[in-house]
Amino acid sequence: MRRETIPLVQLLKEEEGSILIASHENPDADTLGSALALYLFLKKKGKKVKVGCKDDVPHFLDFLPHVEEVIKLPTAEVYDLGIVVDASGFYRVGAEVKAVKKVRIDHHIGGEFYGEFDYIDHSAPSTASLIYELLKYWDKNCIDAEIAQCLYAGLATDTGFFRYSNTTAEVFEMAKELVELGASPHQTFVMFSERESLNKMKLISKVLETLTCYENGLVAGITIFDSFFKETATEYADSEGLVNYPRSIEDVEVAFALIEKPDEGVFKVSLRSKGKVDVAKIAEKLGGGGHKYASGCKIKVKDYQSALDILLSAIREELYSTYGIETALTKAVEH
Template structure:
């Protein structure tokens, strides 16, 4: 579906509905939260009763964002969240294209096809919603939300919306260095700054607020880097004990995987994190030009994402997961 058709359908729906719920993916990142918060502000300014329900909590370094204090945590306030969901007549799912990315909320989403609208920039969307605004070529879902607002009523753009969208685009493009960043992305960023986004302050809030424990954890991760002998690949590991020693909090490992790509000649960086909260191994993949980490993650580790940035999970122990990863890398064939 073209942007025009998708945006027209969403615009028509908004004009008819009065109670909206916005759902980002589980473990929401800067783009999921930025696009959700911006859309929430826009809907409210359009006269619509709107609320954000996150499947679970999100990192402290994102809690400064405008409107973040009003987000309902499904895990912490399930009965309250369910009441909003049941009373809603329109539900936006933001920055994910598969119900399983919503954790405990997936059953409700799967049973609400007629009132679900998806806005997302990942590949291979599932068929679980009545309207899809799906464009993998966009840098971020936040850039898509900007285009949607521009299509419907750009006069409603303000500092809060611009701040949220700038944060989402900045974090999902690696501060505009990933290949998904286009001239159009930079144009959008310019417009957001014109609308009040303070780019220097946003960058400071995201990247310059590490705790001492988070810096120590980064040191451990860097010390655990190993280069594989059969390719330009880096693996980083963090065990449960190492996380606990640094009083790990959600979001503390955000961005650690990117350090592997800073090494000269490395094309693929992978981090394996012993997930304290969920009893599995969380895997993040980042690559340079040629390695399709989304296909690799989908084939071997129950995951997916983008060509150069993806995630996955494994339910083995950390060492077994690393062994499986090495075997999978040796056997993976791609064009």
């Protein structure tokens, strides 16, 4: 992932106006860690920069340095440069971003493109890894412990704390460099994974009751109804990572979480793959996107059964495309 030249660096060096760095809605560690790292770096370079998000910073990310400086989007201000990180386009911000110039930094396949300064590489393990390469190319001496911590959080979580198939020797080398720069692996894991609320545990209990296998065990999913959040006094952010429960079942190839969002009139879908099925293709068919192993979309229906049927149809189609109909049916019978 070493870059001979990064045009975006020159643009940022020359920018004298206002800059907004925006994360996607319902932020995870990669989008918020990347946004904060770039924000802190640009502040050190004397830039007029802000970092923003449509939603509140979730509990599991409130340990990131300077999260209190994240502003609520949208704002009335028109920025000279708007940068969206870890998203397939500005539409993923979930709020209007008014900017004269727009740039995207991302590792998702496809999406919207805004010009020559976009910095996109779908082979990268995380957007944080792209931000790290960008900052190193510009001035590695400016990467302090706080910036390194933000980047490490994005890298660690998007690789499943170095367990997913996107974990390479280069990823470990990058993690090593970030730790040497001041990131704390222990703090990141504890703050992200070992401080769940009792209410979230109650949510998990309700969600696991919905766990169902399909296609004779090749597919497994959970449903998170809006009533579950109300009954357990939890929020949408508490659904983060729950898709990993069906994913962890032996022989499951595709896992999903179907999350009701009545305020938007949609069911949000999180998809995970063990490696053979490309869930990005499933998400794309339903208007979303992501990576081969982790993707998402929104199904614009209010009825649960309709949403489930639409989702399972798209999953089944990709299963058959991956294995061939006869092979897929054989595998399903074997399970």
